[in-house]
Amino acid sequence: MASVNPPRGMRDFLPADKARRERVLAVIRERYRAHGFDEIETPVMEEYDRLHAGVGGDNEKLAFNVLKRGLDADAVRAAADDTAQLSDLGLRYDLTVPLARFYASHRAELPTVFRSVQIAPVWRAERPQKGRYRQFVQCDIDIMGDASARAEAELIAATLDALDALGLEGATVRINDRRALDAMLDVFGFPADERPGVLITIDKLDKIGASGVVAELRERGASDAAASAFEAFLTRPQTREHLPFGEAQIRRALPEGVDDEIVAHLVAIGEAVGAARGADAAGAELPLAFDPFLVRGMGYYTGTIYEIAHPSAPYSLGGGGRYDGMIGRFLGQDVPAVGFSIGFERIVDLVSLADAEAAAAVVLVHDRDAPVAELLALKAQLVAEGSRVRLEQRTKNLKALLERAAADGYTAFATVSAGASRDDLALKPLG
DSSP: OOOOSOOTTOOOOOHHHHHHHHHHHHHHHHHHHHTTOEEOOOOSEEEHHHHTSSOSGGGGGGOOEEEOTTOOHHHHHHTTTOHHHHEEEEEOSOSHHHHHHHHHHHGGGSOSSEEEEEEEEEEOOOOOBTTBOSEEEEEEEEEESOOSHHHHHHHHHHHHHHHHHTTOTTOEEEEEEHHHHHHHHHHHTOOGGGHHHHHHHHTTHHHHHHHHHHHHHHHTTOOHHHHHHHHHHHTSOOOOOOOOTTHHHHHHHSOTTOOHHHHHHHHHHHHHHHHHHTHHHHTOOOSEEEOTTOOOOOTTOOSEEEEEEOTTOSSOOEEEEEOTTHHHHHHSSOOOEEEEEEEHHHHGGGOOOOOTTGGGEEEEEEOTTSOHHHHHHHHHHHHHTTOEEEEEEOOSOHHHHHHHHHHTTOOEEEEEOTTOOGGGOOOEEOO
8 A cells, every 4th residue: 555654854734733833924924014025926846947057055956856748768768867858847945046036027017125025835855854854834035126234134123023923032143244254264365266165164163163173174175274374263362251243243253354344234234133123222232143154055145144043942043145146147137135034844843822713713512413504504603703613523422522622723612402593502611
């Protein structure tokens, strides 16, 4: 017999789980809409060449490709070593590449500065493990057409607001700039052809520490002088005073020689987020922290990058950055663009939201001989009153039936006999 399990790395959701996920998504949608973002939808598939244009980093290797229609066995054998000859479409591995294509296609119909929301599943051929799936939901907000710090600040403020509304207050955004990273590697003397590998190693700093990073750089064959310069920077004497996010914190974390414009852009983001969060008025510290070694792996980032951390989780809850060069690949003209994505699968298990429908969720437990017409008339009356209603035939084990209903979110029940009217229903609480 065929397996009844879903494909590896993909999941079924029972009614209670599905309802919970939809409640979380509804809060995210509502907060993003309140911040002026408009929801769009794009196809689940994009052209193969677009998904493999060299901007998706390692995710391109994880794309599910769709076999061309009409290929016979000889054609498949002839193209066996060339995936591009076998496939013309693929399932999207993120929402950013489809968004760039969408914007290029519909630019004339969109405002000069376009704020989009995209909430949808994506697919990656990951090795399934706890917390890592082959199909998962992404929640993206993006701003196109604004090169200023206002765009990043709007995204960060909206994301923090959404997390607050979900009960995940206290989040912190770690922020960096790809240009600052590149300038730092230039100051240390890493040649341009070494930098992709160097960044992969630097990204492990939190896991293997400064000595581990330097050792791995040397194992990779990085320039000895550059590795030594980087080691000296990591181990330099530093004062221990705490600096809030701002120019002083950023300057102290970077070597001399980084462009003032990059620092000014980051400072402007902090000032705008502080104003949006009322940090100055409340005397609270800005929920931003400059991290000069934050890398993020996507190849399309060109400027600011960030990740969001929360004390309830040892992993990032989302991230994003500026990708000013992507839309130009489709439009032939560069358009500034920046986005922020919440890791929905990572936050949904951290959130506890009350079911707004619970107060009006009723199970009608009816006798076997109750006429169907009467049952549906009673149900229609309760539905018209605003209740959610389920009909259940009475069983010998009534307790098990009611426990199942309570697990599905129902909070009241009534028994129904033949000839019963709305006035005869005596609603009793479940649980």
